[in-house]
Amino acid sequence: DGGITQSPKYLFRKEGQNVTLSCEQNLNHDAMYWYRQDPGQGLRLIYYSQIVNDFQKGDIAEGYSVSREKKESFPLTVTSAQKNPTAFYLCASSFDREGSPLHFGNGTRLTVT
Amino acid sequence: AQKITQTQPGMFVQEKEAVTLDCTYDTSDPSYGLFWYKQPSSGEMIFLIYQGSYDQQNATEGRYSLNFQKARKSANLVISASQLGDSAMYFCAMREGYYGGSQGNLIFGKGTKLSVKP
Numbered sequence: 001d002g003g004i005t006q007s008p009k010y011l012f013r014k015e016g017q018n019v020t021l022s023c024e025q026n027l028n029h030d031a032m033y034w035y036r037q038d039p040g041q042g043l044r045l046i047y048y049s050q051i052v053n054d055f056q057k058g059d060i061a062e063g064y065s066v067s068r069e070k071k072e073s074f075p076l077t078v079t080s081a082q083k084n085p086t087a088f089y090l091c092a093s094s095f096d097r098e099g100s101p102l103h104f105g106n107g108t109r110l111t112v113t
Numbered sequence: 114a115q116k117i118t119q120t121q122p123g124m125f126v127q128e129k130e131a132v133t134l135d136c137t138y139d140t141s142d143p144s145y146g147l148f149w150y151k152q153p154s155s156g157e158m159i160f161l162i163y164q165g166s167y168d169q170q171n172a173t174e175g176r177y178s179l180n181f182q183k184a185r186k187s188a189n190l191v192i193s194a195s196q197l198g199d200s201a202m203y204f205c206a207m208r209e210g211y212y213g214g215s216q217g218n219l220i221f222g223k224g225t226k227l228s229v230k231p
Contacts, residue, residue, distance in 0.1 A: 042221035104158035
């Protein structure tokens with residue numbers, strides 16, 4: 001079955017460490033996205049990519065970095081520069097056409113202490 | 114200004130009854146799409162229904178329908194015959210512009226927590 005896989009489901013890190021969240025999709029989608037969700041909040045866009053080797057900053061890109069070397073993969077690195085990294089991170093993908101919904105992974109819950 | 118407003122932080126509904134979740138949006142783009150997602154406590158985001166700004170009829174998907182009032186910029190989700198499994202967070206989201214010429218990402222509201230009572 002096609003889908004989006006995020007790993008790990010839970011991640012714990014010490015403050016000051018960089019951490020990379022994995023996102024892989026086998027839906028042959030062109031575009032991929034990273035969102036952050038805080039308790040009681042909606043989703044906020046961190047980065048997105050519409051094509052391999054190209055990506056754009058979203059609303060809250062500071063302290064994060066991404067790469068898109070393959071169509072299937074869009075890893076997110078949470079750097080030590082991110083002031084409040086503890087959150088639920090959701091990866092999504094979609095086709096590049098009107099009306100195409102975003103399909104989401106199951107998310108990674110990151111806790112930094 | 115918020116692009117997507119969901120004014121109901123929490124809602125209760127009796128099992129088997131219908132419920133309406135409110136969503137208003139703000140855009141000056143004549144072309145946009147509206148989406149509703151369900152997020153159970155497990156965290157995954159489940160796509161429910163889509164309405165394009167030029168669609169003449171309200172979208173329906175099984176027990177879900179979208180009450181689209183373009184002049185009022187409202188896109189309310191109606192769930193008929195509520196089930197216990199409908200208890201979850203519900204998010205309204207918008208994509209502005211034709212996909213090829215826009216970012217493609219969705220702008221989300223803050224959500225409504227629906228609780229279905231037996």
